[in-house]
Amino acid sequence: MALTGLFLILFLIVHAGINSCIFLNDGGQTFNEMAHFMSHNWIMRFLEVGLFAGLFMHIIQGLMLWSQNNKARPVPYAFNQPNKNSKWYSRSMGLLGTLLLLFLIMHLSHFYIGTKIALYGGDQPHNLYEEMKTIFSNQWVVLGYVLGVVALFWHLFHGFQSAFQTFGVHHKKYSPIIKTLGTVYALVICTLFALMPIAMYLNWVI
Amino acid sequence: MEHYHMNLTLKVWRQKNSNVKGALETYQVKNISSEMSFLEMFDVLNEQLIVEGKEPIAFDHDCREGICGMCSMYINGQAHGPWQKNTTCQLHMRAFKDGDEIVVEPWRSTAFPVVKDLVVNRSSFDRIIQAGGFISVNTGNAVDANAIPIDKKDADDAFMAAACIGCGACVATCKNGSAMLFVGAKVSQLALLPQGAPERESRVLNMVAQMDKEGFGNCTNTYACEAECPKGISVANIARLNSEFLKAGLSTEEN
Numbered sequence: 001m002a003l004t005g006l007f008l009i010l011f012l013i014v015h016a017g018i019n020s021c022i023f024l025n026d027g028g029q030t031f032n033e034m035a036h037f038m039s040h041n042w043i044m045r046f047l048e049v050g051l052f053a054g055l056f057m058h059i060i061q062g063l064m065l066w067s068q069n070n071k072a073r074p075v076p077y078a079f080n081q082p083n084k085n086s087k088w089y090s091r092s093m094g095l096l097g098t099l100l101l102l103f104l105i106m107h108l109s110h111f112y113i114g115t116k117i118a119l120y121g122g123d124q125p126h127n128l129y130e131e132m133k134t135i136f137s138n139q140w141v142v143l144g145y146v147l148g149v150v151a152l153f154w155h156l157f158h159g160f161q162s163a164f165q166t167f168g169v170h171h172k173k174y175s176p177i178i179k180t181l182g183t184v185y186a187l188v189i190c191t192l193f194a195l196m197p198i199a200m201y202l203n204w205v206i
Numbered sequence: 207m208e209h210y211h212m213n214l215t216l217k218v219w220r221q222k223n224s225n226v227k228g229a230l231e232t233y234q235v236k237n238i239s240s241e242m243s244f245l246e247m248f249d250v251l252n253e254q255l256i257v258e259g260k261e262p263i264a265f266d267h268d269c270r271e272g273i274c275g276m277c278s279m280y281i282n283g284q285a286h287g288p289w290q291k292n293t294t295c296q297l298h299m300r301a302f303k304d305g306d307e308i309v310v311e312p313w314r315s316t317a318f319p320v321v322k323d324l325v326v327n328r329s330s331f332d333r334i335i336q337a338g339g340f341i342s343v344n345t346g347n348a349v350d351a352n353a354i355p356i357d358k359k360d361a362d363d364a365f366m367a368a369a370c371i372g373c374g375a376c377v378a379t380c381k382n383g384s385a386m387l388f389v390g391a392k393v394s395q396l397a398l399l400p401q402g403a404p405e406r407e408s409r410v411l412n413m414v415a416q417m418d419k420e421g422f423g424n425c426t427n428t429y430a431c432e433a434e435c436p437k438g439i440s441v442a443n444i445a446r447l448n449s450e451f452l453k454a455g456l457s458t459e460e461n
Contacts, residue, residue, distance in 0.1 A: 065382075065424050072316050072383030072423030078219075078230055079309040081283030082381060085433035091381050093426060162427040168449025170442040 001065065002166035004058040005159050009185070011051055012156075016192045023195075025205050028129025035128045039119055059101065066094050089154040090162075096155040103148030110135050136200035145197040149190050156186035210240045212304035216251065218263055219311045224319045224327075230309065240300040244287060245270060245277060247299055264323040272296040272436065275373030279324055280311040285375035285434045293373065293436045313378035316421040317385070330420040331372050331388060337416035338409035339392045341401050360398045367394040369437040376431035376439075382423030387431035389417050390443035397450055407454040414451055 018038065021031040038044045082091060089096065111131070118126030136142055160182030161175075169178065199205050213236045221228025235251050242250075245267050252262035268276040277294035281287035287297040302308065310324065318326040368391075376387035393410050396402030402409070425444060432441045 065426065069382035069384075069423035069426075072421060073314050074316060075314050077280060077283065077311055077314055078217075079283045079311070082430065084284055084288075085379060086381075086428040086430035090426070090428040091430075158427075165427050165441070165445050166425075166448055168445045168447075168452060170445030 001058065001061045002163035004054045004061065005163050007054045008051075008058060009156070009160060009163075011054075012189050016189050019196055020192055022129065022132070022205055023199065027206050028127070028132075031129050032125075032127060035115075036125070039115060039126075055104075059097075062094060062097055087158075090158045093155060093158060096151050099151040100148065100155060103144070103151065106144060107148070110141075132196075133200050136197040139201065142197040142201045146194050149194040152193070153186050153190040156189065157183065160185055207300060208240075210300075210304070211237050212240065212299065212302060212306070214238060214247075214302065214305075215307040217307065217309045218324070220263070220323055221312075221320050223322055228320065228323075230311075238299055240298070242299045243270070243295055244279070244281070244297040244299065244301075245295045264321075264325045266325050267295060270295040273371060275371030275436075278313045278326055278328075278374055278378065280313060280378055282309055285313075285379040286373075286436055290433075291436055291438050293371075296436075313374050315374075315377050315383045317383070318374060318377065326374070328372070328374050330422070331374065331385070333420065334385070334389060334413050334416045335392060338405065338412040339396070340405075341396060342404055343401070354400050356399060363442075364395045364398040367391040367398070367439065367443050370395075370435075370439050371437060373436060375434050375436060377422060379430045379434040380423065380425075381428060381430065382426055384425045384431075385417050385420075385422040386425040386444045386447060387435065387439055387441065389413055390441075390445075390447035391439045393450055394443040394446045397446065406450070407458055410447065410450040410454050411458065414447075 018034045021034050024030050161179045164178050216233045217230045219228050220231045238247050255262045266276040268274040272293045279294045286292055286294045288301050289297055312320050312324045313326045317330040321327050370391035377385050429441050
């Protein structure tokens with residue numbers, strides 16, 4: 001769980017970094033070049049397979065955790081106050097993950113499938129930037145993306161530092177740094193991702 | 207602190223044995239002193255039930271001074287009730303006020319089957335200890351104190367881990383029913399000391415294997431265990447268990 005989680009955390013840095021090129025306000029030129037590079041490069045295509053494998057494993061591990069942990073308490077408490085001893089997001093990783101999976105299905109149907117059709121069957125170069133602008137002109141889609149990013153924030157907020165605990169890193173000096181780093185990471189990544197559909201919907205970028 | 211008396215409504219889990227289903231039953235207790243401990247309040251209730259010709263409520267207790275870890279009660283949605291770093295016997299009735307309704311349930315875990323009412327069987331913890339929670343020592347006279355040099359911090363950390371009384375509150379409170387805090391403490395107290403070195407690898411592997419066999423859940427780092435532990439055992443011990451397990455798993459030559 002932690003290993004695949006950290007792998008997906010690394011992927012998000014690349015994803016958010018490249019997509020942030022839309023904020024350069026150059027009509028998507030740099031962004032389209034980056035997107036072209038990413039889809040026409042065998043190293044990236046190889047890593048793409050690894051990414052899907054990592055995501056798939058993360059989901060399988062999550063389902064295994066869920067099923068084993070359900071068996072560990074067949075009779076629930078009649079009255080329980082979990083808020084007295086733990087944070088809601090740390091207890092809701094499965095729910096947040098499920099929301100993220102639903103979001104991913106929408107996200108991939110919006111962009112991944114279109115990119116692949118353009119790659120293998122398209123005649124002209126794929127203008128992903130224009131495609132983004134079209135998709136993000138719908139307010140409900142924008143709302144869906146922002147909600148997806150909110151779920152992502154809480155998932156990362158717990159997941160980042162939790163992964164280090166699972167690897168046995170618990171240190172008086174380093175653990176607070178890891179926790180801060182995780183918070184900053186989740187905030188930066190999620191703010192960037194949330195701004196992309198908002199900026200396009202409100203025409204902040206040309 | 208002001209002394210007062212209270213009348214309470216109790217909803218207590220009654221279950222004949224591990225094979226039948228249980229249910230919450232409602233009882234009224236009157237004139238309870240704020241200076242009683244929670245268990246003394248249960249003694250009053252049981253005497254009342256005996257006078258009424260009813261079956262008294264079975265509950266575990268032993269030392270009644272907060273060190274044996276027997277008094278497993280899930281009180282108003284929290285292991286050992288509302289006070290922090292506290293066992294049920296040390297929870298006093300001044301934590302409640304007149305007219306309160308209190309729900310009391312047993313620990314709920316596959317690995318802790320209910321024996322009767324509020325009594326659960328925690329033998330799964332004993333079997334985890336038997337799997338590796340021991341050290342090999344030479345018999346004969348006790349060695350002199352400080353004969354083996356030990357770093358002050360390691361000694362302190364081992365001592366803190368050894369404060370675990372095996373009460374099971376960590377399992378009871380964990381949303382996953384995980385025993386990682388217990389096993390983490392038991393592995394840590396020996397792994398930190400030179401006396402625990404000979405069995406260091408086999409200990410962690412065997413204890414974790416037994417833990418999984420008993421049907422405990424998996425840790426997802428919510429840290430509810432640490433918050434509810436009557437001895438304040440730190441989740442640093444879970445991290446140490448994880449790293450001990452990873453290291454032992456990588457270096458062992460056994461399957």
